Amino acid sequence: MSLPDNVTFLGGLGKPRVLVGYLVDGGSEAAIIETGPSKLVEEYLSRAASQLDTGRLGWSLVSHVHLDHAGGAWRAVELYPDLRVGVYERGYKHLVDPSRLAGSAREALGSVYDVWGDIRPTPPNNLVGFKDGEAVNIGSLTVRLIGAPGHAPHSAVWYLEDSRVLFSGDALGIYIDSGATRFVWPTTPPPTYDYDLAIATIGKIKKLKIDAVCFPHYGYSANVDEVFRLIDEGFDVWFEVTKQAVLDSWGTDVILEQLSKRLPITPLLKDEYLRSLILMDIRGMLDFQQKKMGVKNGYKT
């Protein structure tokens, strides 16, 4: 199970590990996938620099403007003034003026916000907005942005056409590979998560010819059939359990217990950071279920 020569896995970034890095090398030019949050930019850039001659890192391609993916765009540009940051056009304005984004992130994230660090404006001269389906050349390679709403309205994925590698952002969920066990849990944060759109996005992505999927959280797989089976399973479980939670007014403990019966999340709940993410994703999915069913506060918190 390996990646093609033009993609390098840069390993886990941060403590707690926030994401894993990928370097796409097109010869005359290279790109990192995501910038990561501001607190991890230096670690990410030095990891990338150890693989490259200086000056070849021309791009960072971010999947969406959540802080763990693009919160460090401003800092990356501060350190590499010629770096261009490619972003879905729907997220562009939030990187130029992140005040609204930072406000809602602080509210939704609590202590996780401090793990990621601040977001500040990215100079528009360094930002390039991409439409759904538009591509960028990284040296000899072509990487295409594909709009992937659901996780957030500004969510996208990047597809390296030459090697058929998909950089999935948060559109396909979080991939956990602990050796013996592999599973996916969908990342469904409040307040804009839309499950129906996310499922439509997965259907759209499945139509691509894909040889490997690179998840920023937390690894890659070239066993694409298995990955999409795990995605379908994880999304189904998340949907069914939270739907029942709204109907039967379950509290968080019951929801976690029911999820644990069907997905191996129990070891993750012992990790404070991952537990916060799972609880945030439960909140986002309950919000979605309530909107869909037209009920308010139908569950106990």
Ligand SMILES: [Zn+2]
């Ligand atoms: Zn996200």
